[in-house]
Amino acid sequence: MNFDLSAPGHRGRLSMLAAAWVVARRDFTAILFSRTFFFFLLGPLFPVIVGLLAGSVGQRVDQSGEAPAIGVVMAEADAKAMVRARDALADRLGGGLPDMHVVKDLTPAEQADPGEVLASRKGAFAGVLSGSPAAPVLTGPGPLIKDWRGDVELIAAEVRDGSLAFWPQVKLAKTSVAAPGDSRSRLRTAQGAQTLLFLLTMMLAGMVLSNLVEEKGNKIIEVLAAAIPMESVFFGKLFAMLGVSLVGIAVWGSVGGAIYLSAGSLVALPEPAVGWPMLVGLGVIYFAMAYLLLGSVFLAIGSLANTVREVQTLSMPVTMMQLMLFFFATYAMTQPGSAVEMLAVVLPFSSPFAMLARAAQEPALWPHVAALGWQVMWVVLLVRGGSMLFRRRAMKSGPQGAGRKWWRRVVSKG
Amino acid sequence: MTGNVSGFDCPLAIEARGLVKRFEGTTAVGGVDLSVPQGSVYGILGPNGAGKTTTLRMLLGIIEPDSGYRRILGAERPHDVAHAIGYLPEERGLYPSMKATEAIAFLGALRGLPLKEGRRRAHELLERHGLGYAADRQIRQLSKGMAQQVQILGTLVHRPRLVIFDEPFSGLDALNQGKLEAMMRGLAEDGTTVIFSTHVIAHAERLCDEVAIIAGGRVPFAGPVDVARDRIPAQVRLETQADEGLWRAALPTDSRREGRYWHFALPEGGIEPLLRALIAGEAGILSLSIERAGLHDAFVAIAGEAAARALEAEKPEEPRR
Numbered sequence: 058m059n060f061d062l063s064a065p066g067h068r069g070r071l072s073m074l075a076a077a078w079v080v081a082r083r084d085f086t087a088i089l090f091s092r093t094f095f096f097f098l099l100g101p102l103f104p105v106i107v108g109l110l111a112g113s114v115g116q117r118v119d120q121s122g123e124a125p126a127i128g129v130v131m132a133e134a135d136a137k138a139m140v141r142a143r144d145a146l147a148d149r150l151g152g153g154l155p156d157m158h159v160v161k162d163l164t165p166a167e168q169a170d171p172g173e174v175l176a177s178r179k180g181a182f183a184g185v186l187s188g189s190p191a192a193p194v195l196t197g198p199g200p201l202i203k204d205w206r207g208d209v210e211l212i213a214a215e216v217r218d219g220s221l222a223f224w225p226q227v228k229l230a231k232t233s234v235a236a237p238g239d240s241r242s243r244l245r246t247a248q249g250a251q252t253l254l255f256l257l258t259m260m261l262a263g264m265v266l267s268n269l270v271e272e273k274g275n276k277i278i279e280v281l282a283a284a285i286p287m288e289s290v291f292f293g294k295l296f297a298m299l300g301v302s303l304v305g306i307a308v309w310g311s312v313g314g315a316i317y318l319s320a321g322s323l324v325a326l327p328e329p330a331v332g333w334p335m336l337v338g339l340g341v342i343y344f345a346m347a348y349l350l351l352g353s354v355f356l357a358i359g360s361l362a363n364t365v366r367e368v369q370t371l372s373m374p375v376t377m378m379q380l381m382l383f384f385f386a387t388y389a390m391t392q393p394g395s396a397v398e399m400l401a402v403v404l405p406f407s408s409p410f411a412m413l414a415r416a417a418q419e420p421a422l423w424p425h426v427a428a429l430g431w432q433v434m435w436v437v438l439l440v441r442g443g444s445m446l447f448r449r450r451a452m453k454s455g456p457q458g459a460g461r462k463w464w465r466r467v468v469s470k471g
Numbered sequence: 472m473t474g475n476v477s478g479f480d481c482p483l484a485i486e487a488r489g490l491v492k493r494f495e496g497t498t499a500v501g502g503v504d505l506s507v508p509q510g511s512v513y514g515i516l517g518p519n520g521a522g523k524t525t526t527l528r529m530l531l532g533i534i535e536p537d538s539g540y541r542r543i544l545g546a547e548r549p550h551d552v553a554h555a556i557g558y559l560p561e562e563r564g565l566y567p568s569m570k571a572t573e574a575i576a577f578l579g580a581l582r583g584l585p586l587k588e589g590r591r592r593a594h595e596l597l598e599r600h601g602l603g604y605a606a607d608r609q610i611r612q613l614s615k616g617m618a619q620q621v622q623i624l625g626t627l628v629h630r631p632r633l634v635i636f637d638e639p640f641s642g643l644d645a646l647n648q649g650k651l652e653a654m655m656r657g658l659a660e661d662g663t664t665v666i667f668s669t670h671v672i673a674h675a676e677r678l679c680d681e682v683a684i685i686a687g688g689r690v691p692f693a694g695p696v697d698v699a700r701d702r703i704p705a706q707v708r709l710e711t712q713a714d715e716g717l718w719r720a721a722l723p724t725d726s727r728r729e730g731r732y733w734h735f736a737l738p739e740g741g742i743e744p745l746l747r748a749l750i751a752g753e754a755g756i757l758s759l760s761i762e763r764a765g766l767h768d769a770f771v772a773i774a775g776e777a778a779a780r781a782l783e784a785e786k787p788e789e790p791r792r
Contacts, residue, residue: 070554071583079580087568276564282533283558284581286550448534 073292076285080293084268085300093264097305100260126156127195127205128182130169133162135189135216142190142215154208160185171196175232188228190216196230203229248387250336250417251410254344255383257302259376262351265298269359270368278360287444295352295440299345306341329417339416339425346432347409351379353436357443379406386410393418402428405435483542484509484633484664490529490539492522499525501688502539507666507681512659514675515668516770517685523668524561526685527637531558544633554583557631561638561668563622567611571597571621574610578625589628596624600650616643623651627658634658636667640674652678676766686774699769705737706764710757711749718752721745737761 071079088094129136136159143157160174160182171185175197184197184205190213195202206227213225272278281290329336354375362368382404389401389411401411402424412428485507492500500522507513517523529536532549544552565574575596576589584592597606602620610618619642626634636655640648655665655678669675675682676696683693692699710732711718722745726735738745742761749756 070551071581075583076581079577083566083577087566091568272564276560276562277566278564279528279533279560279562280558280564280578281581283528283531283556283560284553284578 071285071289073286073289076289077293077296079285080281080290081297081300084294084297088264088268088297088301089304094301094305097260097264097301098308126158126182127197127209128160128174128185129157130161130171130174130185130187131163131189132165136162138216139186139190139212143212146212146215154212155184155205157186157212158182171230172232191225192228193225194228194230197232202231248390248414250340250413251383251387251390254340254347254410254413255379257306257344258347258351259379261298261302261348262355263372265294265352266355266359266368266372268298269294269356270362273359273362282447287447288440291353291356291440291444294356295349298352299348302344302348303341306344330420331416331422335422336413336416340413342429343409343413343416346429346436347406349436350406350409350432350439351375353439353443357439357446360443360447382407383410386414390414390418403431405432408432482509483507484511485530485541485543485666487526487530487541488539490526490536490541492525492529492534492536498688500529500536503683503685503688503690505530505683505690505693507664509664510659510662511664511680512655512678513664513666514679514682515666515685516670516672516675516682516774517668518670518774521685521774522688523685524637525688527558527635527666527668531556531635552633554629555632557582557626557629557634559623559626559634559636559639561641563619563642565610565618565622565625567609569610570607571602571610571613572606574621575625575628578622579628582629582631584629592628593624596628597621600624616647619643620647623654631663633664634666636665638669639667640669640671648674672765672767672770682766684770684773692769692773696766699766699773700764702769703736703764703772706762707733707735707737707742707745708758708760708762709733709735709749710759712755712757713753716752716754718749718754721748721752 129139131139140157140159143154147154161169163169169185169187171187171194174185175182182197184195184202186193186195186209188194193209193213195205195209206229209227210225213227214223217223217225269278272281278290331339355372358371358375359368362371385404386401386407387410389395389398389407392398393415398411398415401407402415408428409432412425416425483506485505487503487505490500490503491498503522503526505526515523515526525534528534529539530541530543530549532543532553541547541549543549544555546552549556566577569577572590572593575593576584576586579589579592580586594603594606597603600620602617602624605613605617605621610621613621623636623639626636639651639655643651652674655667658665667674667678679696681693681695682699683690684699692702709722722733723735723738726733728734742759746756746759
């Protein structure tokens with residue numbers, strides 16, 4: 058064989074990141090164009106269908122018991138007229154209108170302060186109606202009061218004479234401060250985000266684990282370990298699966314977004330404290346961190362296991378631990394500002410869940426920067442630990458001592 | 472040491488001293504010393520489980536030795552010179568869904584060869600080795616032997632200066648074994664250092680400039696093949712006309728008879744005094760040949776003794792009361 062050693066094209070030694078990129082590129086392409094990815098895309102359909110079925114039952118219960126209401130702060134006569142008109146219309150329309158309750162009857166000299174009513178955390182009002190039936194003012198979180206605008210205008214028109222000849226225009230006053238009625242909804246937003254994060258993370262970590270065990274079965278892992286550092290192999294595999302999952306999320310997001318937009322005002326999600334764009338951004342980042350943290354542990358397990366049975370045995374305690382930490386993070390979410398919440402934030406495996414819940418409830422952003430730094434540090438430590446474990450435990454050649462046993466037999470016969 | 476090995480002028484491609492590796496209390500490799508000259512074909516011989524693969528894995532940095540020292544192409548960390556090394560593991564492995572060209576290019580990419588260049592070289596190598604028709608076939612569609620050939624080409628696609636093959640001949644038919652031997656010779660002629668492990672001595676005898684014999688996790692012999700052969704004396708085969716006579720007293724005491732022939736080790740004083748005694752004793756010499764010991768004989772003698780010693784050394788201690 059004659060090699061042209063002067064031929065151009067060789068890059069020389071690969072850096073750790075370049076080596077990880079080689080592995081990530083291969084894995085990403087291979088998984089993306091495999092049947093596994095198709096089933097990965099279909100995966101969330103099943104919990105969504107179950108969720109929708111369960112949700113429709115829950116929604117009815119929710120609507121009957123805890124429908125969001127509008128607090129009315131007007132002159133006594135106006136306030137009573139508005140509530141009466143709402144009830145009359147509700148009877149004729151058969152529901153669908155927001156509940157209205159008089160919060161305060163104003164004296165002629167008194168000025169309404171809807172912000173104060175919202176901030177007082179008394180009642181479960183998602184918005185406050187002030188002004189007069191001729192010039193109503195609706196105060197509250199943006200998306201919700203926008204949805205209610207038409208209903209309130211209809212009620213105000215009914216107060217006057219019930220005809221379309223007079224149609225009062227509702228003035229909207231958006232608040233940045235959450236209405237007390239929203240805190241429960243935000244909790245639900247946080248809970249939903251956490252659950253989604255957990256399910257995705259577990260699904261992906263399982264996939265990365267199967268991928269590594271499959272490679273051990275194919276005996277490729279030794280080729281990789283001889284050519285590049287194990288840290289690069291681990292990082293490459295983790296980021297390839299992360300890339301695959303982000304493609305999946307983009308697909309799901311597009312489908313979900315299309316459904317949301319087509320559903321229009323029928324679906325009213327409570328606004329998170331940091332706002333939707335930031336929550337989605339943080340959601341993606343925390344999803345990545347949760348996956349990297351769990352995935353690095355699963356990779357270490359995969360490097361030690363040789364069979365699917367061994368993988369199941371070894372991964373079961375980790376899965377149970379992760380489930381417990383998820384429940385812990387969910388519980389911690391209901392105790393904002395407590396030591397329990399702080400512990401959930403500090404523990405690396407519950408930290409992404411706890412912080413995402415926090416993003417839905419608290420507007421401050423700096424704790425997220427600190428938490429992300431903390432989580433990145435743990436990912437690096439776990440990957441390094443996993444690769445060390447791999448070098449120490451995984452690459453034992455053949456059954457140790459087999460040769461000696463053979464020689465012992467030979468010698469004893471001699 | 473940087474990743475560039477172009478300025479590497481050490482006469483040894485590999486230098487290892489006292490490499491030790493234990494797994495769960497069992498000593499897999501118990502102090503291996505190796506000196507592999509650049510541009511040589513170097514064989515690592517040993518019975519199954521002797522520690523060959525573990526030694527190679529330590530040299531390549533796949534596992535770290537518990538103690539000892541190694542220098543590969545002048546670098547203490549093997550991954551620093553990974554781009555100049557090719558490795559074919561004993562347990563072959565390729566991604567089953569990859570096409571042959573892509574598999575070769577991927578193995579090159581792991582060693583720093585850009586994918587585009589890797590694909591070009593892969594096509595060239597496959598054509599040159601009569602596998603051009605399989606370029607676009609998935610690995611799972613190839614026979615085991617063909618997949619192994621693809622992996623061998625992937626081991627060489629980045630044009631390494633040091634190639635390590637772990638049991639490269641297993642799984643290949645006689646024809647392809649011959650091709651691989653020719654390929655290894657060609658690599659050495661181009662200045663590439665070739666190391667391979669095997670328990671089939673014939674390959675080593677035909678190919679190697681030097682060998683290391685590993686047994687019981689140790690290296691009882693390392694050096695040129697001729698020196699290994701000289702470890703045991705040449706064998707004399709004698710055929711005589713007479714069955715009995717005074718000449719019988721001249722035969723060495725370890726002589727054994729097989730049919731019409733007498734076999735014994737060449738006496739330390741040489742063949743001439745024996746010849747004189749045989750003639751004087753009227754043996755009637757029909758034929759006499761002196762055969763130099765083969766590498767196989769040397770291997771059995773060296774590895775067998777060492778393995779027996781290792782077993783003695785590893786006998787568990789009697790529990791104290």
